[in-house]
Amino acid sequence: NAGVTQTPKFRILKIGQSMTLQCTQDMNHNYMYWYRQDPGMGLKLIYYSVGAGITDKGEVPNGYNVSRSTTEDFPLRLELAAPSQTSVYFCASSSQSNSNQPQHFGDGTRLSIL
Amino acid sequence: AQKVTQAQTEISVVEKEDVTLDCVYETRDTTYYLFWYKQPPSGELVFLIRRNSFDEQNEISGRYSWNFQKSTSSFNFTITASQVVDSAVYFCALCSAGGTSYGKLTFGQGTILTVHP
Numbered sequence: 182n183a184g185v186t187q188t189p190k191f192r193i194l195k196i197g198q199s200m201t202l203q204c205t206q207d208m209n210h211n212y213m214y215w216y217r218q219d220p221g222m223g224l225k226l227i228y229y230s231v232g233a234g235i236t237d238k239g240e241v242p243n244g245y246n247v248s249r250s251t252t253e254d255f256p257l258r259l260e261l262a263a264p265s266q267t268s269v270y271f272c273a274s275s276s277q278s279n280s281n282q283p284q285h286f287g288d289g290t291r292l293s294i295l
Numbered sequence: 296a297q298k299v300t301q302a303q304t305e306i307s308v309v310e311k312e313d314v315t316l317d318c319v320y321e322t323r324d325t326t327y328y329l330f331w332y333k334q335p336p337s338g339e340l341v342f343l344i345r346r347n348s349f350d351e352q353n354e355i356s357g358r359y360s361w362n363f364q365k366s367t368s369s370f371n372f373t374i375t376a377s378q379v380v381d382s383a384v385y386f387c388a389l390c391s392a393g394g395t396s397y398g399k400l401t402f403g404q405g406t407i408l409t410v411h412p
Contacts, residue, residue, distance in 0.1 A: 212398055223299070223386055223402030231397050239399065271340065275398050283330060284400065286340040 183207050187272050187287035194262040194294050202257040202290050204272030212275045213255040214284065215239075215247065217268040224271060230255055262294045297322045299389050301403035308377055309411050316372040316406045318387030324348075326392035329363065329370045330400065334384040346370060348392070377410045384408070 188203045206213065211232045216224035216239075226239030230249040244266055246258040255274075259266060269291050273284040298321040308314045320329065331343040344354065346363050354361045358375045374381050387403040390396055 214399070216400075216402075221304070221404065223301075223388075223404045224400070225402070226399055229397060229399060237397075269338070273340075282398070283342040283345055284398065285342075286332075288339045291338075 185272055185274050185285050185287035187270075187290050189290060190288065191291045192293070194259075194292065196262060196264065196294060198262050199258070199260050200262070202259075202270055202272075202292070204255045204257065204287060205253050206255075206272075206274040206285070207253065208274060208276065208285065209252060210274035210276040210285070211252065212284075213249065214273040214275075215245070215255070215257045216271045216273065217241065217266075218271060218289075219268050227257065227270075259292075264294050266292065267294045268292060297324075297389055297391070297401040299387050299401050299403035301385075301387055301406050303406045304404070305407040305409070307409045307411065310379060311376050312410075313373060313375050314377050314408065314410075316374075316385050316387075316408065318370045318372065318403060320368050320370065320387070320389045322368075322389060322391065324391045324393060328390050328392060330388040330390075331361070331370075331372050332386045332388060334386065334405070336383070340386075343372075374408075377408075379410050379412055382408060382410045 185206045214229045215227040228247040230236045272287045275282045275284045300319045327348045329346045333341045360373045362371045384405045388400040
């Protein structure tokens with residue numbers, strides 16, 4: 182059972198480059214999330230999705246875009262990479278009709294912008 | 296707005312000591328859920344516990360126990376007889392139970408626990 186899979190695990194980008202962080206889950210979860218974790222800080226929500234075709238902004242959405250064309254996949258797009266986007270990115274999913282189900286997290290993508 | 300505060304940035308103990316990680320939260324919601332996650336040095340996030348705001352009963356799971364006190368808005372986590380493998384960053388998190396919350400988590404800053412042999 183793979184759970185939540187994120188690719189790549191590590192990436193170095195130059196300022197201004199673009200890239201897509203991939204996230205896929207095989208648990209048929211309807212809710213998916215993207216968080217970023219900066220050093221010494223907790224995770225902050227970037228975007229979330231409650232189902233295919235439905236996405237919404239979280240606390241720190243600037244500089245990112247998402248799409249949700251299928252239940253399984255929730256890619257995160259950085260259009261113009263900036264040093265402030267150096268972080269560890271976590272994708273998560275949950276199956277819930279209310280908020281009491283724990284989120285399952287991927288192993289993270291460590292991204293450096295130089 | 297919701298807020299979770301973990302005032303202890305780092306804690307260092309010697310193996311077999313008991314250690315308590317503090318978590319204080321702020322929310323205007325009457326119904327909510329509290330969580331603890333563990334992030335070991337390998338970096339993944341591991342779910343430890345979920346607590347409903349209606350249930351103030353303390354919970355014990357092996358060497359782990361949780362003390363939820365709604366009156367002080369605290370949800371503290373105690374590790375009894377700590378072990379080196381407990382070394383990790385521990386996060387407390389909160390989400391509303393309302394229909395439009397969609398399970399979005401608000402995390403504390405995390406507490407780095409180091410257990411020395």
